[in-house]
Amino acid sequence: MPTDLLRQVWGFDGFRPGQLEIVETVADGRDVLAIMPTGGGKSLCYQLPALMRDGVTVVISPLIALMRDQVRALREAGVAAGALTSGNTQDETDAVFQALSQGELKMLYMAPERLASGGTVNLLRGAGVTAIAVDEAHCVSQWGHDFRPDYLRIGDLKRALNVPLAAFTATADAETRAEIVTRLFDGAEPVTYLRGFDRPNIRLTFQPKDSPRKQLLSFVAARRGQSGIVYCASRARTESLADALNADGHSAAAYHAGMEAGPRRDVEARFQREDGLIVVATVAFGMGIDKPDIRWVLHSDLPKSIESYYQEIGRAGRDGDPAETLTLYGPDDIRFRRTQIDEGLADGPRKAADHARLNALLGLAESTGCRRRKLLGYFGEELEQDCGNCDICLHPPKLFDATEAVRKALSAMLRTGEWFGSGHLIDILTGNVTDKVRDRGHDQLPTFGVGRDYGRTQWQAIFRQMMGLDLCRPDPERHGALFLTDAAHPVLRGEESVTLRHDATLRAKGGNVIKT
Ligand code: ADP
Ligand code: ZN
Numbered sequence: 001m002p003t004d005l006l007r008q009v010w011g012f013d014g015f016r017p018g019q020l021e022i023v024e025t026v027a028d029g030r031d032v033l034a035i036m037p038t039g040g041g042k043s044l045c046y047q048l049p050a051l052m053r054d055g056v057t058v059v060i061s062p063l064i065a066l067m068r069d070q071v072r073a074l075r076e077a078g079v080a081a082g083a084l085t086s087g088n089t090q091d092e093t094d095a096v097f098q099a100l101s102q103g104e105l106k107m108l109y110m111a112p113e114r115l116a117s118g119g120t121v122n123l124l125r126g127a128g129v130t131a132i133a134v135d136e137a138h139c140v141s142q143w144g145h146d147f148r149p150d151y152l153r154i155g156d157l158k159r160a161l162n163v164p165l166a167a168f169t170a171t172a173d174a175e176t177r178a179e180i181v182t183r184l185f186d187g188a189e190p191v192t193y194l195r196g197f198d199r200p201n202i203r204l205t206f207q208p209k210d211s212p213r214k215q216l217l218s219f220v221a222a223r224r225g226q227s228g229i230v231y232c233a234s235r236a237r238t239e240s241l242a243d244a245l246n247a248d249g250h251s252a253a254a255y256h257a258g259m260e261a262g263p264r265r266d267v268e269a270r271f272q273r274e275d276g277l278i279v280v281a282t283v284a285f286g287m288g289i290d291k292p293d294i295r296w297v298l299h300s301d302l303p304k305s306i307e308s309y310y311q312e313i314g315r316a317g318r319d320g321d322p323a324e325t326l327t328l329y330g331p332d333d334i335r336f337r338r339t340q341i342d343e344g345l346a347d348g349p350r351k352a353a354d355h356a357r358l359n360a361l362l363g364l365a366e367s368t369g370c371r372r373r374k375l376l377g378y379f380g381e382e383l384e385q386d387c388g389n390c391d392i393c394l395h396p397p398k399l400f401d402a403t404e405a406v407r408k409a410l411s412a413m414l415r416t417g418e419w420f421g422s423g424h425l426i427d428i429l430t431g432n433v434t435d436k437v438r439d440r441g442h443d444q445l446p447t448f449g450v451g452r453d454y455g456r457t458q459w460q461a462i463f464r465q466m467m468g469l470d471l472c473r474p475d476p477e478r479h480g481a482l483f484l485t486d487a488a489h490p491v492l493r494g495e496e497s498v499t500l501r502h503d504a505t506l507r508a509k510g511g512n513v514i515k516t
Contacts, residue, residue, distance in 0.1 A: 002027070005051055009077045016041045018195030027052040029131070031190035032166040033180060037314065040196045042168040043070060046133035049166075050107045051079065055130030056100070059109045062136050062148050067109040074107065083109040100127045112150035121160050129161050134184060137167035141179040143353045144171065155183055171307065172197070172379040175353060197379045201317045202325055204371045204390040206364070208464065209330035212300045213244050219298055219326055220250055225276040226295035231312055233301035233336060235282060241300060242280040255281035286312065292319040298326045302333035304340065305357035306364060306378055329365050331422065331460070334467045335474045342476045359470045366468035367392060368399055368501055402500035403491065405454065405462055406471065410484055410492050412447040413472060418483040421474070422463040425482065426456055465500045
């Protein structure tokens, strides 16, 4: 029966992974939480059951344009659907009320703001509503980036109507999930589905940032004529890197939110239309871009969280053909992202959550095992074996026991009062007597010169990985002076060991290889 409807109403031959199970469970009238990536086909998972069930399904969504599109498409397919949004004309609204009171609607789309009026709830109570579907359910999370206060009213609506609720989202981290369960389901565990986050055709690669311009040019040199996106953390950089690409004979355009709407639309249209255009953009680019053959995505700066990373690389290879990604990261990126969080307007708990999301990405960047396993693991999906399509699987890095080195670095940090950045700490460790070292008497410290067995660049790699493992953090109040996190103490006390990677760029530069 679901398969027949799928063919008749939507004209699709089969279900996407996970869809049928969700459709059947929702149609069964059970509470469901479904976590599927963007583009995974969530809407079908509440639309189809609505046709299988008696009565009206209310769909709550924060995206008015999307609701209108869906209602239009459903109507064209012969489904009695209507929407109550602020974009309605009075006539449209009257028609919806009319259809509702006569029991002629199957699906009623509604903006969450509607729930603020008691009248809406009363209206729905008498309208034969038999199910609620909530799109973008993560909007109920106060720690998330898309919090919509009116989403908090959905729990009341469910109680008032006493009907099953199916919630959908692409945001899968554990805190958000827990918050959805508390607020939408009164804490009663719904049947939960988490499917389809793997995009096996996308190759995952990270590289320490050395010279981003050079790294970018050498990456694209091997991919001439392919469409790709370069993501940058600043507007100025989108312009300078686009210039560099054009000077090198590529076809590139900058894109950022500071540009006028007109030129922005031009870039979007060119990207859709032309083969082989490279868009060098801030995160402003990508929403609503639906180009299946983007062959690569390069992050010239570290994204702000593991969710952003996943979403941004996910724009590559929608056609299922092989696609490449490369993410560059260095200590400056870590500092920049931490400062961005610390200096933001969010409250304490939210800042802590943002640091944790950044940490998850840094952990991925510094991973010593299969990156895809780690990435999917974050979303709660387990990969049976290593992926064979990430840089670690393809070129397993050399690892070394860095416990001693890390302890020396942490101890140098402690003994100088957590007042200095990595440059000065490396001077101390390598026994480099600078004016600053002499003035502060740091050449008298017991840690002075204890790290001579590694060179400066090697120490930089060690510090970067230490920051990546969140053993230490730059303090924005002290010009980025490094301080120890709680995770550092067990290492310092000798209770935990630390394994680090040989640094790819250091090897390439011919620096003396870290002893193993
Ligand atoms: P999202 O999960 O991002 O809300 P949508 O529900 O918008 O995704 O679906 C993404 C696209 O996939 C839509 O164009 C939709 O028509 C298409 N789609 C969904 N399910 C199927 C299917 N079973 N077969 C073919 N196309 C599908
Ligand atoms: Zn792998």
